[in-house]
Amino acid sequence: MAELEAVRPAPFSTRDIPARVQLLAVAWLRWRIFVNNTFRRRSSSKGHAVGLALAILVRIIVWPFLALLVIGPIGGSGYFAWTMIAGDHPQRLAPLLAAITVLWLFVSVNGQNVAAALSSFDPSSLIRFPLRFGRYLVLRTFIGLLTPSTIVGCLALLAAAIGIGLANPELALPALAVLAVYALMNVFLTRMIGAWLERWLANRRFREIFSALMALFAVGFQFLNFQRAPTHAVGGRSTWVMNLLHSSGAGLRWLPPGFAANAIIRQSHPFAALAQFSALLASTALFAAVFAIRLHKQFLGEYLSEGASRSANKSPAQRRPLPPSRAGSTAGPVPLAVRKQFAPIVSACLHKEWLTLRGNGVQMIGMLTPLVFVVILNRSVFAGHSTYFLPGAIAYVLFGVLAGLYNVFGADGLGVQLYLLAPIRLRDVIVAKNLMSLSIIAAEAGMAWALVSILTLTPIPLSTQISTILWTVFVIAVNLTLGTVRSIQAPRRFTPGQAQQRRTTPTNRTSGLLIMLVLFGSMALQFPVTFLCRYFGNPWLGVWVFGPLAVVSIAAYVLLLLNADRFILAHRDVFAEELCKI
Amino acid sequence: MTTPAIDTTDLTRRFGDFTAVQDVNLRVQAGQFFGFLGPNGAGKSTTIKMLTGLLAPTSGSIHILGEDLKQNSADVKRQIGVVPEGMALFGRLTAEEYLRFVGRMYGLDRATTVRRTHELLDFMQLADERKKLIADFSHGMQKKLALAAAVIHGPRVLFLDEPFEGVDAVAAGTLKAMLQRMIARGATIFLTSHVLEIVERLCTHVAIIHRGQLVAQGSLEELRAGAARRASADRGEVTPPSGRQDRSLEEIFLEVVGTDRTGNPAAAAPEQELSWLS
Numbered sequence: 001m002a003e004l005e006a007v008r009p010a011p012f013s014t015r016d017i018p019a020r021v022q023l024l025a026v027a028w029l030r031w032r033i034f035v036n037n038t039f040r041r042r043s044s045s046k047g048h049a050v051g052l053a054l055a056i057l058v059r060i061i062v063w064p065f066l067a068l069l070v071i072g073p074i075g076g077s078g079y080f081a082w083t084m085i086a087g088d089h090p091q092r093l094a095p096l097l098a099a100i101t102v103l104w105l106f107v108s109v110n111g112q113n114v115a116a117a118l119s120s121f122d123p124s125s126l127i128r129f130p131l132r133f134g135r136y137l138v139l140r141t142f143i144g145l146l147t148p149s150t151i152v153g154c155l156a157l158l159a160a161a162i163g164i165g166l167a168n169p170e171l172a173l174p175a176l177a178v179l180a181v182y183a184l185m186n187v188f189l190t191r192m193i194g195a196w197l198e199r200w201l202a203n204r205r206f207r208e209i210f211s212a213l214m215a216l217f218a219v220g221f222q223f224l225n226f227q228r229a230p231t232h233a234v235g236g237r238s239t240w241v242m243n244l245l246h247s248s249g250a251g252l253r254w255l256p257p258g259f260a261a262n263a264i265i266r267q268s269h270p271f272a273a274l275a276q277f278s279a280l281l282a283s284t285a286l287f288a289a290v291f292a293i294r295l296h297k298q299f300l301g302e303y304l305s306e307g308a309s310r311s312a313n314k315s316p317a318q319r320r321p322l323p324p325s326r327a328g329s330t331a332g333p334v335p336l337a338v339r340k341q342f343a344p345i346v347s348a349c350l351h352k353e354w355l356t357l358r359g360n361g362v363q364m365i366g367m368l369t370p371l372v373f374v375v376i377l378n379r380s381v382f383a384g385h386s387t388y389f390l391p392g393a394i395a396y397v398l399f400g401v402l403a404g405l406y407n408v409f410g411a412d413g414l415g416v417q418l419y420l421l422a423p424i425r426l427r428d429v430i431v432a433k434n435l436m437s438l439s440i441i442a443a444e445a446g447m448a449w450a451l452v453s454i455l456t457l458t459p460i461p462l463s464t465q466i467s468t469i470l471w472t473v474f475v476i477a478v479n480l481t482l483g484t485v486r487s488i489q490a491p492r493r494f495t496p497g498q499a500q501q502r503r504t505t506p507t508n509r510t511s512g513l514l515i516m517l518v519l520f521g522s523m524a525l526q527f528p529v530t531f532l533c534r535y536f537g538n539p540w541l542g543v544w545v546f547g548p549l550a551v552v553s554i555a556a557y558v559l560l561l562l563n564a565d566r567f568i569l570a571h572r573d574v575f576a577e578e579l580c581k582i
Numbered sequence: 583m584t585t586p587a588i589d590t591t592d593l594t595r596r597f598g599d600f601t602a603v604q605d606v607n608l609r610v611q612a613g614q615f616f617g618f619l620g621p622n623g624a625g626k627s628t629t630i631k632m633l634t635g636l637l638a639p640t641s642g643s644i645h646i647l648g649e650d651l652k653q654n655s656a657d658v659k660r661q662i663g664v665v666p667e668g669m670a671l672f673g674r675l676t677a678e679e680y681l682r683f684v685g686r687m688y689g690l691d692r693a694t695t696v697r698r699t700h701e702l703l704d705f706m707q708l709a710d711e712r713k714k715l716i717a718d719f720s721h722g723m724q725k726k727l728a729l730a731a732a733v734i735h736g737p738r739v740l741f742l743d744e745p746f747e748g749v750d751a752v753a754a755g756t757l758k759a760m761l762q763r764m765i766a767r768g769a770t771i772f773l774t775s776h777v778l779e780i781v782e783r784l785c786t787h788v789a790i791i792h793r794g795q796l797v798a799q800g801s802l803e804e805l806r807a808g809a810a811r812r813a814s815a816d817r818g819e820v821t822p823p824s825g826r827q828d829r830s831l832e833e834i835f836l837e838v839v840g841t842d843r844t845g846n847p848a849a850a851a852p853e854q855e856l857s858w859l860s
Contacts, residue, residue: 017689
């Protein structure tokens with residue numbers, strides 16, 4: 001046996017490992033993960049060159065849009081800060097800073113899932129190394145700091161400081177110093193909220209409540225928006241915004257945005273400015289402390305999951321014997337109506353899909369929320385455009401549901417091995433999954449249709465209705481076909497309703513962008529066709545366009561189903577590896 | 583009297599109203615090759631997580647090498663190596679990068695880290711795969727890498743959760759030899775495994791946990807003697823015990839976990855269930 005230096009136990013040492021060594025090691029780790037994620041592909045990845053070319057192409061198309069989303073808030077912050085100071089409205093600075101914080105928080109909370117999926121590194125796993133708590137706190141504060149929320153937030157604050165400096169050069173340095181602390185405050189605030197959310201979201205019930213609250217927030221905001229400005233009068237809306245700025249200014253005086261704004265604008269009263277700056281520092285320290293308390297629990301080995309399996313506590317004697325009638329069943333109690341209608345494999349898979357859906361409250365909430373938006377769309381975007389309302393509403397409610405068709409095996413994870421091993425036709429499994437999706441789609445579309453019929457004061461023309469049905473069939477069939485293909489070619493394992501997910505592969509990310517293009521493309525097709533109907537004065541044009549498209553797309557789907565078993569077997573390496581790799 | 587390598591007092595862990603581990607008092611002397619056994623769901627992994635600082639106990643205390651784990655977790659973690667249940671590797675690093683990272687985290691200087699990385703990769707027969715992403719490793723290769731990472735800093739106590747699962751026979755033989763070499767040099771090894779033959783061959787001392795409670799603890803000889811005593815008592819004999827002293831660990835294990843806390847047979851008669859199986 002080769003002599004190993006490492007197998008010699010090291011003498012007990014209480015000499016501390018230098019902080020620099022451990023912090024640099026983690027920084028190096030992050031760098032290597034970034035490099036490997038960017039430049040290396042899994043050895044099993046096929047079609048590397050094609051995939052890379054597609055990835056580059058998609059990014060060329062998508063990144064400019066993302067850049068606009070980044071440049072907007074940054075440019076806006078600089079501009080508004082400049083106009084507020086130059087226009088002698090310094091009291092409006094606090095609402096501006098509050099808006100930046102809200103944006104920061106919103107992007108951060110919504111980006112957490114994406115960040116977790118992309119990084120392939122869970123910083124809480126660092127507790128197994130010999131770290132002191134102080135270092136763990138530093139690492140948890142700085143790991144993942146280069147996220148869109150921090151970058152956009154910091155650049156927006158920098159732009160605001162520049163705007164203030166341009167408007168009044170005397171305020172440039174104080175603004176820079178105060179907004180730097182304000183940025184730090186935002187970092188700790190988002191970290192604090194993120195850490196507590198992580199704790200709470202480990203509980204399924206809280207996840208459902210949180211999803212409902214987020215949906216309510218979005219819906220409530222939209223309701224508020226159209227209640228305040230029912231018409232498209234820009235003046236009306238801007239007046240409302242100005243009123244909001246004025247009314248919120250007083251309340252913000254006692255919050256960090258108010259402290260920061262007053263610390264900048266009250267430079268003529270140095271003690272007052274210093275007091276405000278101290279209050280800002282104190283709130284930063286408070287957020288850091290609350291964040292540290294949460295992290296300390298993690299550091300000591302807190303268990304975040306929902307609880308250990310209670311089955312372990314049951315003695316075998318407590319197990320109920322299976323009733324003889326079900327002893328040979330693999331699917332459990334399948335409803336009689338389902339069993340009568342479908343083949344046993346299809347009905348068993350359908351039942352399993354139903355059980356998965358029934359236990360996922362978050363998905364249920366996600367299905368109901370778009371219907372509320374249909375009401376909002378009627379009062380805002382589609383107000384006065386009844387021809388577009390029906391297809392618009394259907395497109396809106398179907399968007400989220402159709403996206404799920406592109407990864408139908410993801411929630412099965414390791415369980416897909418059963419499909420590959422069992423003496424069944426995989427086509428039956430796909431049919432069952434698609435039937436469940438179609439039931440959801442039909443329910444959503446039906447409810448949206450009913451809502452539109454109620455909300456529209458004039459009857460919807462028959463041509464529009466038939467055209468919309470054909471278009472819906474086309475969209476569903478196209479997305480079912482491509483979705484099934486991508487579900488087999490590039491599956492991604494995920495746990496329904498869980499915030500933190502397994503990381504995606506670069507193939508999945510490129511695939512995700514392509515899926516968005518197909519989804520948008522197939523849905524957006526309705527609008528130019530509707531426009532052409534109006535332009536040529538032929539309301540039946542849509543039927544002639546979407547009728548053949550629907551037939552062709554259904555034929556493509558049937559063709560895929562007939563070849564599904566062969567297709568899965570041809571891709572079983574990727575299929576099994578992505579879903580089954582531990 | 584020497585300080586035990588692992589010493590727990592009334593170690594308890596609850597998850598809500600479910601008690602996974604209850605009042606466990608473990609004592610593992612330095613230099614012992616200690617096997618920790620139990621049926622599925624008995625609390626082995628929960629105990630190992632608590633002993634390595636990954637999970638906080640609900641109550642009770644843990645001392646590793648005389649140090650309180652709660653008070654001096656960083657010092658204790660520096661002295662221990664762990665191959666956890668899920669291995670906790672970073673899939674987007676190469677094997678070489680991972681070992682270098684782990685070495686630096688344990689405070690090894692750069693030159694030592696690089697030297698030991700190469701030694702360990704050679705030893706584990708992973709040298710040809712050093713530039714390959716860990717995500718592309720087979721389960722057995724990942725296990726070997728996790729073990730290499732656990733020993734790179736020369737730990738005095740090594741915790742291994744199912745270390746031979748998925749490892750081929752050749753590699754398993756090499757690993758066993760390495761572990762025995764560590765024992766010979768004064769390290770302590772705490773191992774869980776479902777393969778009782780491995781535990782019987784490697785371990786000098788064993789503890790058995792069942793439904794969260796320690797039901798047996800001692801050297802293999804002590805466990806055999808205890809089993810013989812119980813057999814004699816069942817037959818109503820008085821000392822000295824006349825039961826077999828050469829029972830296998832498997833027999834002792836099945837006897838210890840084969841009854842529930844009230845003394846009733848735990849398993850229902852097998853012929854009652856699964857009667858349809860040919």
